[in-house]
Amino acid sequence: MSGKITINGQIIDFTDEKNILAVARKVGIDIPTLCYHPELTIAGACRLCVVEIERMGVQASCSTAPTDGMVVYTNSEKVNRVRKMVLELLLANHDRECTTCDSSGACKLQKYANDYGIKRLRYPNRTTMAPLDTSSLSIVRDPNKCILCGLCVRVCKEKQGIGVWDFKNRGSRTDIVAAMDQPLSESACINCGQCIAVCPTGALTSNSSSIQEIWAAIRDPKKTVVCQIAPAPRA
Ligand code: SF4
Ligand code: FES
Structure with a gap:
């Protein structure tokens, strides 16, 4: 299937891309992901890759196929609100001793928490060690x-x-x-x-x-x- 979609006002051709995420990444539009890998089957588990689609609302971009004429926003207020909530929920269930973690500096959760300015969590810490x-x-x-x-x-x-x-x-x-x-x-x-x-x-x-x-x-x-x-x- 091929066609054109509009992402953040930019019209982009798609041909065999299976999801909106791949179309966006093709032209350098960054969408955060935690459970996606282009060479593996799609799980749609983390919901961090959400985008706003006209007439469809907020959807996971890794598990939504592009269709001709689709209008997508990757950075709207609603999208950022959902991504922050996803990150806070993940962090509430996560050992946050980052200073002693081997992956500090390479951890995608840590990076996105910084990118989205997560300073404190609205949800109780549910971590049981x-x-x-x-x-x-x-x-x-x-x-x-x-x-x-x-x-x-x-x-x-x-x-x-x-x-x-x-x-x-x-x-x-x-x-x-x-x-x-x-x-x-x-x-x-x-x-x-x-x-x-x-x-x-x-x-x-x-x-x-x-x-x-x-x-x-x-x-x-x-x-x-x-x-x-x-x-x-x-x-
Ligand atoms: Fe596996 Fe790491 Fe993902 Fe946990 S966070 S499911 S250990 S890849
Ligand atoms: Fe996890 Fe899309 S990357 S749901």
Whole structure:
């Protein structure tokens, strides 16, 4: 399908772009995202990528296809209000010890909170601290910093074909777990680091194991899958 859409007053041709987000990014219009990666299936989970569409209201730009004649605003007052609310809700459920976080400076949640001028939260802090999974040679998982974007689940399943990570429970009890809720070291993880590369926060970081230890684990004959792709870039 092809046609033209107007974004912030600019008329843009689209051809095979699957979503408004891709059309906007094609011409350098920035829309914040936390759960989107162009090479993975679309989850539409975080709602940070919302835009305002005439006659459709506020919609997620990653999961809305462009149609001919569509008029879109990426930076309206309503859009910014929704994005701030999304960020505040995520931060209310997030360990905010940024000064000691390995991902400080590279965390997308931290960046967007700064970009949108979040100084204090209107919502109560709902963080209950859970233990870290440090069992793996290469990956540390801190559930207190997970925003449930699902990128780790999708990259492991769709790119590596392994599926170490998965969702557990529903609603407010939703969590991400490895290997049927076992320590990561008990899973089929091959230490490729794809999940760390796509994680937008400090929920997945590399541990301090030596590269020799990691390669020994990768060469473990019990783990038959090999790394298939180079690390995916951050979305
Ligand atoms: Fe997203 Fe990271 Fe949580 Fe996985 S661990 S769901 S990539 S925030
Ligand atoms: Fe669109 Fe998360 S990036 S909903």
